[in-house]
Amino acid sequence: MNTKRLSVISLALSTVLMGSVTQIQAASGDDITVYSSRKEHLIQPLFEQFTKQTGIEVNYLTGSGGDLIERLKLEGSNTPADMFMTVDAGDLWYAGTQNIFQSVNTETIKSNIPSYLRDPKGLWTGLSVRARTIVYSKERVNPSQLSTYSNLASSNWNKKLCLRTSKKIYTKSLVASIIHNQGEEKASQVISGWVNNLAAVPNAKDSHVMNAIIAGQCDVGLVNTYYYGQLIEKTPDAPVKLFWANQETTGVHVNVSGAGVTKHASNPSGATQLLEWLSSAEAQAIYGSLNKEYPANQNIDSDEIVSSWGSFTQDKMNLSIAGILQADAVKLMQRLGYK
Amino acid sequence: MKEILIKSNIWVGALALAIALPIFVVGSAWLLPGTDLWSHFAQTLLPELVSSTLILLIGVGIGVSVLGTVLAYLVVMVDFPGRAWLEWALFLPFAIPAYVLAFVYLGVFDYSGYVQVWLREYLGIPGFDIRSGHWAIILTFVLVFYPYVYMMARASFKRQKIQMIEAGKMLGAKPLRVFWRISVPLARPAIAAGLLVTLMETLADFGVVSLFNYSTFTTAIYSAWGDFRSIEVAAQLASLLVVVSFFLIYFERKARGKAKYYSSDVSNIKAYYAKGLTGWLIFLFVFGVFMLSFAMPLLQILIWSVEVFTLEWSDRYFDYFASSGILTISATALIVVIATILALPSRRKSESKTLQLLIRFSTLGYALPGSVMAVGLLYGVQNISLISIYFAGSSINHILFGSVALLLFAYVSRFMAIAYNSTSASSEQIKPVYGQSAKLLGASRLRLIQKVYLPMMMPGILAGGLLVAVDVMKELPATYLLRPFGWDTLAIRVFELSSEGLYERAAIPALIMVVFGAIIMLIFNKLDSEKY
Amino acid sequence: MLSVSNLSISFDESQVLEGFNLSVESGDIFALLGDSGSGKSSALRFIAGLENAMNGSVVLDGADLSLNGVHSVKPELREIGMVFQDYALFPHMTVFQNISFGIDHLSKKSKTEKVASLLELISLKGIEKKYPHQLSGGEQQRVSLARALANSPKLLLLDEPFSSLDKSHRDELVKDVRSILKKQSVTSILVTHDEAEAKAFADKIGKIEKKQLFIN
Incomplete structure (x- = not known):
């Protein structure tokens, strides 16, 4: 090896390192940032649709539920996340106890999602059953x-x-x-x-x-x-x-996947708007058909295959x-x- | 001169200490108050998982040592049909992530896989659960990790003096005796180094054991964290892994023994010629290993990929590929440079016990499950942040969390062992006389490193770089937790799809990774063969 | 005792030996002299069965070892001993383990006796437990000789055994080894490029010139 090659490598390296520090996403303006343990292929089409309708960009970072809660806790008031989304009631409940959500109790959500699928204090909202x-x-x-x-x-x-x-x-x-x-x-x-x-x-x-x-x-x-x-x-x-x-x-x-607006959200109104949209009939239809789940919004019907399994208590x-x-x-x- | 040496030692020590940061954070969990979770684990999980972890380590250890050594020996010492291409083809299984191999094997060989379906329908053999018992998971680990031993042993056999074997022959020793009494003992340090890496990786694995639902130490770690949300107990359990690894490293050092192993240049003379039936039987064996560990899984993911290509493929794949590529290249360069600095021969001669210990500590991250190490790192940053808040009034969490820098740091901590093992092994091959003679010729320290040490260490640096590159590309848990926005890698895509049971779709990113990994292997193989 | 006939060896494109013949009488010490690249080492290694040739036959004690360029007996079964230029002692074994490597089938007691008597023969008593790297070059070469003699080979081949030693030690060792071989009446072939060494060591000298052997 010669020093020339070494120095090229170290140059490239320092560029990456420098770049990385400036890389941090400042959740600029209207953008919404979501931490999600719901997998990318199940959320990306939804967010795309939301952006198409509202012009608001959605950044997301997937991860395991436990990891993301830990990361949210450590980031505290500096967190870039406006919303945390996860796929199990246990995780939602735990996130609620860890003081990372803020209450959201809008009329839209209350009318879209029945109360037993929501946190009593409005910390999180179930979005699919x-x-x-x-x-x-x-x-x-x-x-x-x-x-x-x-x-x-x-x-x-x-x-x-x-x-x-x-x-x-x-x-x-x-x-x-x-x-x-x-x-x-x-x-x-x-x-x-x-x-x-x-x-x-x-x-x-x-x-x-x-x-x-x-x-x-x-x-x-x-x-x-x-x-x-x-x-x-x-x-x-x-x-x-x-x-x-x-x-x-x-x-x-039954279990739910759901989401809540984070306590330190820099764009709480945008996040609330996204949450309301996710509970709407339109989003709920996509939600269900993407993954054959039951909609949390009781006003709409399930996906065709899903309804063929019949209704149940x-x-x-x-x-x-x-x-x-x-x-x-x-x-x-x-x-x-x-x- | 001496002063410069001491000063540089302090820098190197500080570097090693920084790399070991996550280890110290994890170890510091013992300072936190205990919980009753320990007594629950002691009554439920621990007895079984201690014995099953031991069985797994012993089984995998024996398996990779035997398979890796035998394959390396055959390829280097015996001339048999197909040897030339099998020699490098045997490296390729490195490119397949362990968890991918595990889900392919389950898909093919478990009760509902087509091998057993065929056996039941045509031969009437009753089905069986390959996940019960130990052998199937041991075999999976052996087939995925044997290249570590193969690679190290191969390099060692290549450098062995052919005269050793000829002397053995002339004293009447048959091939098997030459193998056992001469070649293997001479390659023992290399085999031990490969074995060490394998065992540390097995200890830290979570992907394969969870697909097989097999209990190891990581089961308890993830249970403490995932089920009981107790990061303290998870870290305490994880630090036990570090202790185990420390002992493994100690035994590996011991395995090198007192005898000196300075070796010679490479000779191209083959010790044995295997003609006719013997040759073809050897070919069949080596080819069989290649088929089972690489060709068959590759074919399976290829078939799956074709089935769902239109459904899964999108432009996003260019992003995944770019993220994987940039992270792999930058992390590899960083790790290799640091490992080389840590392993320079002058370091070894400096006889500082503290420094040696620090360097050893910096390699222990390999034994930690990736996500434990990542959380350790987050808490480490948090502690530094608290200091920063105290003095400067502001937290630095938001600058570091989700930055490429932190992720690269995690890779350095996690994979230092691999690169260091390899660079230090090649550094130990350098006889002190080279350094002495260069100094007598008036070479400065920098020049000595540049012109003498680096070229001589190059095979080790390359080999280390190769392993690290492939490992970084396959890395999942730390990347998953620490990556910045938009830095989803191929490995993450594989995980997200396969964890929903969508193996066909997961096959596409897996295939790209395998091809990418195979290309890395081939590049390094070429560089490697130029060195010989 | 040993006869090599019609040996032809080539390196890459150029032929170095053609129709080479050699015979050595029982108990004789023969020196094969030649410049580097003359094929002398290759000839020796062909006799040992370690290297292939285009043509050539080896008969030892009436047994065909190689016939027309094909080795019919493997090196390990030829009962030929060899001493290498760089000693080739096994670095991971003690002197005792090295010397007894070829006689491992014997009982522990007879091995101990045999090794002790060999060490006495090479005037290095009591070094059984040492490792090769703890010995000087001359000592290593003596041990290597003792190892080769341990299972009483019919023929001993010495491939430039003295060339990596310095001059002062070399002359002494050449004399010692010769007297040891004579004492044991071992039929031997030495390969060297040093004419003085050949004269001091051997009973007969042959020189490779123009791809053939010339006996002076």
Whole structure:
């Protein structure tokens, strides 16, 4: 190596370093900056539409929910973020406790989104509903055998059950709802029943659960419905079907993805405008069809494929509870060996 | 002269200390009050994950050592059909991120994958869950990490004197005995260095273990943080990883032993000729490893990419590519320059124990899971900010958070081990006599470094640069947390799509990364072969 | 005892040996003299089976080792010992491990005895536990000789063994090695470019000139 090459490299390097310091996005003027744990491919088309209609640019940074909350806390009043968006009620509730949101209680939002999908103090607003329910093999299961989440713990399903890992937040929220609805003792019986019935090590993804059912590794599982939607869109004749759980009892466990305006937003009015737009019928239609979720705005219909699965009763448990009970749910699952 | 040396030592020490900042921040978590989370973990997760982490480390360690060493030996010492192209092709698996290989393997080999479907339908073999037990994940790690050992061992075998082997032969030793008693012991430091990198990477992995739902130490770290929002306990657990790595490094140093390993120039004489059936059997084995670790996964992501190309492709890909490219190039240059400074032979001779220890500390970031290190860095900046607020009245968080500078700093802390291992190994090959003779010829210190040390260290610098480049490109957790707006990389795109189960779409950015990585490998391979 | 016939060797394009013949009697010490690039080392390495040639046959003790340029016996099975220019001692093994490398099949006790007697032969008693890098060049070459002699080879090949030693040590070592080889009556071939060294060491000298061997 010669020094010439070295100096070229160091020159290039210092340029990058200098550039990076000036790179910081000053959220200039009307722009809105969003931190989101909802993935890019699910939010970018929405923001594009918003910009088209209002002329307001939206910058976004995706990341994992926990990371972004931590970053927001550390950035404090200097944060560039005007809005924080995430995909689980537990995360929304936790973000609420960490003092990073400000209350937004506009009439538009109140009329668009029912109150049980919103934070009581208006810190965050649910924007889509995600139902977690039973999926079963059309070939090997008669739906009359199915009823509740707890029923999957019965010995009828020995070596026939596939579950997603307990590390996933959707599993944690579901178990939190079971603790809330049935008490810790009953919940622990349910979890150990599930663990005994497992046909395979819990899967990393909902899509793996359904693949395992199709391949015959197991007969029943639990998934968020939009993953079923993705599967059916790709392979319409897949031999699996959804079953609405707990219809005679508490209703299907639902979770939300949602957003709130940050406490130190530099453009709070813009962020509020975006939040209102996201709750509108137009945005809600895009929201749902992009990812086969249920709209949080009750005034509009679901996507065509989604509505073909029929209507169901939702568990109306206040979603903050999912957040409050999450740690208990995790401890329970770890104690009972649900990996 | 001596004064200059001491002064430069202080600078180098300060540099090493700065690089180790995230380690100290993570370690300082022990100063915070304990929580009852520890007793919960002790009763639930810890017993299982200690044993499964150990099994994983032992299995992967044995696997990569054997596979990497055997492949390197065959390629360097034996002439068999296809050797010439397999020699560099065996590097290519480096270009595939571990998590990509893991989801491809699960897609192909798990119960619902087409291999098992075929086995069930045509041979009637009952299906099985490859994620239960240990062997499948060990095999995955071995196939993704063997190139570390292969690369180091290959370089070492290439520099081994052919006379050593000939002497062995003339004393009646058959090929296998020559391999075990002469070649392998001589390559032991190189093998140990490759093994060390592998084990640290395995310890810090989160992507593969979560796809297999396998419990390791990182499981507890992420549980502490993700489930219980306890950054303290996560950092305390993570600092244990650092301690484990410290011991691993110690054992690696020990493995070098007392014997001196100054080696000779490269000889092109092949020790053995494998003709006929033996040659083809060797080819089949080496080719099989190449197929399984590179060609098959590449083919799979290629097929997936074609299926969804129109759906997934957009102009955004130019941005992803540019971000990945700029970050990779600048981080690599930065890391390699620093690693070279830290590893210069004069440093080794300066006999400062404190400095050696500091340099060692600066390489420990490799054992930390990327996101723990990133949060450690954020808290480090926060602490500096508090000082800045006290003195200057303003926080510096907003200047550093989300800046490329901080991200590059994270890469330096995280990947220093890789570059340093490689540069210091080549620096140790330099006999003291070269420096002495250059000094006698009146060369200044700068000239000595320029004209003698750098050219002699170049193979190590290049090899280190190559590994770092590919690692930076594949890096996910730290980039995900620290990147500035608009700096989404290919790795982030792969993660975002695959975490939603959209593997077909994730295959497109993965494919670009693999091709990009393969090109880096080929460039370096060319530079590397010019050096020999 | 040893006969090499019709050996033809070429480097790249140019042929260095053509129709080279050589025979060595049992117990003789033969010196093969030649300039650098004359092919003397290659001839030696062909006898050892380490290097290939266009043509040539080697017969040792009535056994065909190589026939018409094809090695029929592998180097490790030829029972030929070799001493290399740069000693080629295994750096990771002690002197004891080095010398006993070729006789590892023997019992621990007979190995110890054998190594001790070899060390006595080369006048370096008691250095069993040392590593090669702790020895001087001359000492390393003696150990290397002891290692080559340990399994009593039928033929010993010495490839410029003295050339990396300084003059004062060299003359002494040349004498010592010769007397050791004579004492053990080992048939040997020395390759060197130094005529004085050849005269002091060997019983017979052959010189490579015009791709052939000339015996004076």
